[in-house]
Amino acid sequence: MIVLEKPEFEKTVFAEESPIAVPVEMTVYADGGLKLLCYSMAADLCRAFEERFAADPLSPGALDFLLSGLRPMMEPFGYDEIDTADYPLLDYRPGDSLPADTAPAVLIDTLDGESWHEDLPLDEFALDPGNPVDRMAVIRDEEGRIVCFAGLNDISEDEGFCEMNVECAEKWRGHGFGPACTALLTKYLTDLGERTQYVTSHLNAPSLRCAEKAGLTPCARIFPTVFRKSAEDDEAFFHSLGGEG
Numbered sequence: 001m002i003v004l005e006k007p008e009f010e011k012t013v014f015a016e017e018s019p020i021a022v023p024v025e026m027t028v029y030a031d032g033g034l035k036l037l038c039y040s041m042a043a044d045l046c047r048a049f050e051e052r053f054a055a056d057p058l059s060p061g062a063l064d065f066l067l068s069g070l071r072p073m074m075e076p077f078g079y080d081e082i083d084t085a086d087y088p089l090l091d092y093r094p095g096d097s098l099p100a101d102t103a104p105a106v107l108i109d110t111l112d113g114e115s116w117h118e119d120l121p122l123d124e125f126a127l128d129p130g131n132p133v134d135r136m137a138v139i140r141d142e143e144g145r146i147v148c149f150a151g152l153n154d155i156s157e158d159e160g161f162c163e164m165n166v167e168c169a170e171k172w173r174g175h176g177f178g179p180a181c182t183a184l185l186t187k188y189l190t191d192l193g194e195r196t197q198y199v200t201s202h203l204n205a206p207s208l209r210c211a212e213k214a215g216l217t218p219c220a221r222i223f224p225t226v227f228r229k230s231a232e233d234d235e236a237f238f239h240s241l242g243g244e245g
Contacts, residue, residue, distance in 0.1 A: 002046050003037045010039050014077060019232035021079055023070050026223040028057055028088070045069040058088060058223060070225055079227035088223040090208065092198040092216035094186050099215055102184040105137045105148075105177070116146035117169035125151050133162065133194055137185040139177045147172040150181035161197040162189050166210055173206070179213035186214065 013021050023042045027035040034057055036046040045066070053062035067082055108114070109129040116122050128134040139148040148168040164185065168178050186196045198216050200207040211218075 019229045021227045022224045024225045028221045074227045078229045081228040081230040083226040086201040088221040090218045091220040092211040093219045095215045095217040099183045102180045105180040105184040137181040148177035150185040163197045178210040182214035
């Protein structure tokens with residue numbers, strides 16, 4: 001299935017001279033289904049790709065065909081580098097049964113006054129107590145500092161999924177804290193009728209174990225064709241727009 005990216009989003013990427021562009025995002029579902037979300041200029045290439053490689057879209061030959069076709073489309077816009085080292089991503093969703101015991105994880109609705117280990121990036125989060133979906137599952141040490149959490153990266157209005165982010169301070173890893181936080185937040189959101197999504201690189205073995213121990217099941221593999229402008233700092237660009245990089 002080929003789906004065109006929203007025209008306004010595609011135009012914004014080029015109008016704002018974004019240092020990163022994803023002309024095609026391929027999703028390969030566990031049941032064999034295939035979705036190609038693409039910029040309009042890549043639609044014909046995607047049709048040809050679908051005809052030739054629908055049976056094995058992540059094979060080396062298939063990926064070479066896709067990236068080789070996209071490269072001459074993107075180079076005139078200054079995108080001279082392809083970043084695909086960490087892909088595909090694995091998309092996990094709640095399985096048939098989540099762990100019953102999620103202790104010592106607890107849910108919180110605000111970070112005001114909280115303290116945490118310095119290697120946890122909690123500064124990126126701002127919880128809204130008035131929004132029941134906007135919660136975080138955390139584990140604290142004996143001093144009350146947050147040493148592990150599961151929070152929401154983004155709530156997609158289009159897809160309707162709560163995308164989860166899980167972090168644990170290095171010295172506290174290996175105790176099952178990540179899976180406990182993940183399972184607790186997943187159960188909470190599921191009870192609200194929300195759908196959760198846990199996405200991680202196929203190379204991130206600890207993250208994969210966390211998802212599986214939390215009772216999540218892989219439902220798809222996602223391969224975004226990430227094109228970059230090698231001479232530009234993408235983190236500085238997104239900060240200039242008021243984003244988080």
